[in-house]
Amino acid sequence: MLPGAGWAFLARAGPWEWVVFPRRALRIRVPRQRATPPDIRTRSTLVIRGRPGSSGQPRPYRRDCLVMGLAVGVTGVTFGVLADAAGFDLLRVIAMSALMFTGASQFAVVGVINDGGTGGAAVGSALLLAARNALYGPVVRRALPASAFARLGGAHFVVDETTGMAAAQTRRRDAAGAFWLAGATLWLSWNLGSVTGALLGTVMGAPETWGLDAAFPAIFAALLTGHLRTAAGRTAAVVAGTIALGSVPFTASGIPILLSVLALPPALYVRARRRRLSDPENRPGPAP
């Protein structure tokens, strides 16, 4: 499935500047300007550093976490309001927000129950939406501690926002910091928000009136920009967007996002092709 995959191939210095570190080295702080891999044969974790000259500043995740926490807190209020309207008591709202802690699934549960659906149907659609969190696992793994116990603790916070924040960082240390800070901020604001919403009920108007539904995709647009620096990243995005657009009318909610992994083979193909072209052996003209 992977054209020319293999660690030695990956580690070859191309315009993408893949830096390959052996897993042991990842536990210590990664030096900023490390250029070449120490040992390409070691099984390793990849750190993408962007193109030389365009790597730019890492996203200021402390401020971003705060902004995201605010937006998520307000969304939590609307969840509380909807859950209250659908007949969920305060204890159930708290249990969902604190323990389920995955917004889209919680909204699905409340929506299905509110429309008179069965509990089983609610669980089904919620789990379908939560399935993408499993796909986030491989992405956030590098931001999580090495110990299995700590990793299982961190798993609770693996949701759209935390993964987005962690994946937007170029350095592993920042990714870990962004993940945990986003996790703590979001958990607090989401729970505070949903309890507030459940208690206040319908005091506040519809969230659509002040455009809250546009905030969520906009946040992810900001977190996505870093991933569009490479041709492969842009290919993955365009194909995934097309797949999602095409599958929304025909599939249950949650499925389009899962289907977007089908964008990976074309993206990998583009990456392998770019890599081949940038290889001096294949470049036209006299060899250096």
Added chain:
Amino acid sequence: MSWPLLIALVAGCYGLKALGVTALGGLVERRLGPVVTLLPASLFTALIVVSTFEEAGRLVLDARVAGVAVGALAAWRKAPLIVVVLAAMAVTAGLRTLS
């Protein structure tokens, strides 16, 4: 919704997350290394598309699309996240008030 069902739901949601960071994550890392760096681009684009255009299982074009477009433009111009979010919300809310 009954408590046993709610507990099953909590367990299911956590199980999926845990599966991702343990077994699935390890497998992807070992077998499909480079996929990890391209996964966010595809997953988040799909997430953006769905949360921008989807409304009750159908594709719709409404004020939200315009708001997200302005937000995305701000993000592309490297505006801070607060500006991105407020711009998206302001445009969406403004268009809804006008229409």
